[in-house]
Amino acid sequence: MAAADSPLFRFQLWRAALPPALRLLLTVNLATYLAYVVLALLAAFGVPALAVVDWLTLPANPQAVLARPWTPLTYGFVNAFGGFFGLISFVFGFYWLQWMGRDYEENHGAHRLFGLYVLGALGGALVGLALGAVLPSPRGVYFGLWTPVTAVLCAVATLHPDRQIGLFLLGVVSMKWIAIGFVVLSLVFSADLTVLGAALAGVLFARAQRAGRDPAAWAAPFFGARRSRSAPTPSRNPFKRSDPVATPAGRPSKRGASGASGTALTVDQILDKILEKGYESLTKEEREALDRASRD
Template identity: 30%
Template sequence: MATIVERLKYRYKNGDVLVKFLFINITVFFILKVIAIFFLLFNLNRVDLISFLGVPSGLSQLLNRFWTPFTYMFVHEQLWHLLFNMLWLYWFGRIFLQYFTGRTLGSLYVLGGLGGAMLYVVAFNTVPYFIVMGDSLMIGASAAVMAVVMGAAFYRPNVRLNLLFIGQVRIVYIAIAVFLIDLFSLGSGVNEGGHVAHIGGAMAGYIFALQYRKGRDITGWVSSLIDGLVNLTKPRKRVKMKVEYRKRETDLDYNERRNSQQAEIDAILDKLKKSGYSNLTPEEKKKLFDASKK
């Protein structure tokens, strides 16, 4: 068991951003499941952690749980939901990393998640169809994953994937098909908030690809935000200040030092009279110059 844990830790530590996101999502899922099972076995009043991690549609709740637009994109309640999202993230993440850095992948993942959360909250507070549904809660990495899918597909639309029973298909067609499924699923009454968020994430990925082709990276501000958060968690290096303590000089020490310095200056002056200024060494010239300023 210890060996497995060590291997996983090594894999996480040395893995790229894609591997780290997979680990984080899977780890959060299992931690929440273990906590839920613990409360169930001991008949304890269950603390609904999902409600503190998922994005609420109500604005008042959202203001009280302002962190949820970031946390929800790493939270899953059902195993099939987690598995589906992680497979899509892995497949299209690998394609994405052929053309972009891990830093950009991580930033687009977060940007897609934020875009999905924003469209979800806006829709459930402005569109009559969604308003009548009342307050709801959303979790899952689907919006973030959709951003990576659309970003890869529309940046390199001619890349192909081998699909079972179908053969090679351009990834842009796969991305469009998934987007249309979400779009046409609106009004079905099933996972309405999720479909809205998927569309928000897909739009973020599409805009990213479009702008990147024009030489603009819209994930730059997200990268700066992530860097700032990471730096906050890093332990600050203590700057060691060297303090020198000087022994207090007595009158006797002072007089001896002054007499020694004066004797040295007198010797230089004698040499100056006998040999001239040009025969003084640079060090002697400096000492003579310093003495003239006192």
């Protein structure tokens, strides 16, 4: 196990504290972005490595999709963001998925976040291809996590339209206006037609939840959840966490921990338990301790 003050240990803490579906989605998206960077470097030296990426992105021309029928799903996991501004775009998308996805999953379950992400990508592809069929000579390809992230954003905004979120330079804004503004800006600056379909998918997904249905019931077996068509009522408000219990020294208390070495030992035991039995095996106290340690 890495040292308690090392970047690797901090990364292990952060990753272990993530709920299972979000951990999977973030890991896949980070892996595909790093793979694209490596392939782009190889291409700079004359190796035709980027052809692999071309077979996973979604063509804007519907006729081209017939030769690659898997792309309406795979494009939502392929992050072919090039250059410095591409890096910035990926980092922001990654952060938004981590921010909204964590609270959504903790309130509604792992399989619902995963199902929302996948259905958002498919909904975006359906609308993007439908519009591409009527627009003159559609060009380019669609890719990246921003389309399914839009579905997550719009689902959260539909479930909690008046929830107030503080944004840098903009102040406190309601979730519904954040979602609307995001979709409009995406269309203006990127002309990404899949965003429309993802937004619609997110809204319909959340409305189905409100009606007591579970549109992601098909994904329940992947996360050890019992398959059900009904959606339970959230147990707590999203975007809100209980405050850690502070010790007199101002640091969160941990059972069985005394000083830095005791804290590391406790977290090590929790990490080992996750590796052996999975995140879902943790008790409430262990999850709270891991979450506090990841934010220290």
